[in-house]
Amino acid sequence: xxxxxxxxxxxxxxxxxxxxxxxxxxxxxxxxxxxxxxxxxxxxxxxxxxxxxxxxxxxxxxxxxxxxxxxxxxxxxxxxxxxxxxxxxxxxxxxxxxxxxxxxxxxxxxxxxxxxxxxxxxxxxxxxxxxxxxxxxxxxxxxxxxxxxxxxxxxxxxxxxxxxxxxxxxxxxxxxxxxxxxxxxxxxxxxxxxxxxxxxxxxxxxxxxxxxxxxxxxxxxxxxxxxxxxxxxxxxxxxxxxxxxxxxxxxxxxxxxxxxxxxxxxxxxxxxxxxxxxxxxxxxxxxxxxxxxxxxxxxxxxxxxxxxxxxxxxxxxxxxxxxxxxxxxx
Ligand SMILES: *[C@@H]1O[C@H](CO)[C@@H](O)[C@H](O)[C@H]1NC(C)=O
Numbered sequence: 001x002x003x004x005x006x007x008x009x010x011x012x013x014x015x016x017x018x019x020x021x022x023x024x025x026x027x028x029x030x031x032x033x034x035x036x037x038x039x040x041x042x043x044x045x046x047x048x049x050x051x052x053x054x055x056x057x058x059x060x061x062x063x064x065x066x067x068x069x070x071x072x073x074x075x076x077x078x079x080x081x082x083x084x085x086x087x088x089x090x091x092x093x094x095x096x097x098x099x100x101x102x103x104x105x106x107x108x109x110x111x112x113x114x115x116x117x118x119x120x121x122x123x124x125x126x127x128x129x130x131x132x133x134x135x136x137x138x139x140x141x142x143x144x145x146x147x148x149x150x151x152x153x154x155x156x157x158x159x160x161x162x163x164x165x166x167x168x169x170x171x172x173x174x175x176x177x178x179x180x181x182x183x184x185x186x187x188x189x190x191x192x193x194x195x196x197x198x199x200x201x202x203x204x205x206x207x208x209x210x211x212x213x214x215x216x217x218x219x220x221x222x223x224x225x226x227x228x229x230x231x232x233x234x235x236x237x238x239x240x241x242x243x244x245x246x247x248x249x250x251x252x253x254x255x256x257x258x259x260x261x262x263x264x265x266x267x268x269x270x271x272x273x274x275x276x277x278x279x280x281x282x283x284x285x286x287x288x289x290x291x292x293x294x295x296x297x298x299x300x301x302x303x304x305x306x307x308x309x310x311x312x313x314x315x316x317x318x319x320x321x322x323x324x325x326x327x328x329x330x
Pocket of ligand 1: 108109
């Protein structure tokens with residue numbers, strides 16, 4: 001009897017502790033891509049975030065109308081330096097200072113969390129990442145702005161290997177320089193993580209359920225850790241690469257999503273399953289790092305002007321008329 005009571009007190013204490021640990025830190029945002037015709041006005045978009053309980057947004061460029069609509073809104077912001085602006089900020093301290101003044105200092109009512117220097121930069125442009133981060137950090141310092149972390153958003157293929165997760169290692173030298181810098185500033189590495197593309201690239205070997213966070217017969221064992229979904233395996237491959245680079249840098253998932261139409265494996269049911277499971281899952285973290293993870297769902301709207309495969313136009317949670325493509329709970 002006493003033992004039973006002790007056990008139930010312990011269970012209650014553990015449940016309470018897990019609420020304390022996972023409640024306030026976990027955060028799921030949504031990326032606001034704007035490559036579409038007839039999207040709602042930025043003011044309507046911000047309203048749509050609020051009415052759906054979405055507490056964080058990623059912007060791919062500092063769009064002034066959107067910044068005005070977000071000013072005073074309580075929505076946390078990850079803002080990108082547009083790819084085409086990165087070179088200028090890398091080569092010019094005054095350029096970085098102007099950028100900070102126009103897009104950060106003018107909006108004291110916005111809670112900016114991160115600045116991303118570009119999105120998925122490749123080739124020669126990667127050489128601009130470190131100098132642009134340094135110039136932006138100097139500009140933020142000079143303006144007396146604290147608490148905004150400057151980083152860059154990368155694709156998973158910055159890794160030379162990702163399977164099993166513990167084999168994760170960065171492919172190119174520039175990534176070691178980037179993460180060494182992040183290690184000194186406390187900024188996270190921003191990583192776009194797409195189980196969808198892993199799945200369509202290897203349907204023979206990857207079980208759809210394993211990609212969708214559904215019960216699956218696939219379990220990847222890696223050292224002492226067991227993986228029941230591919231998202232965790234991908235994120236932990238990045239953790240392994242950071243460990244090998246000898247840095248303490250957290251990971252933020254700056255994009256993840258699943259298309260609802262337009263190609264193999266793309267359906268409303270699969271997109272709803274993936275995104276809802278992602279939202280429900282990230283608070284638990286990954287096997288290697290079982291702490292709340294911050295993630296941004298890609299994307300808010302179906303974007304009919306996105307180039308590339310047909311599926312690219314169908315990653316949205318909402319249609320341009322603001323109707324949901326499928327129900328989703330935040
Ligand atoms: C943003 O809101 C603040 C008040 O929180 C205000 O002082 C500032 O002028 C606003 N910025 C813009 C550009 O409207």
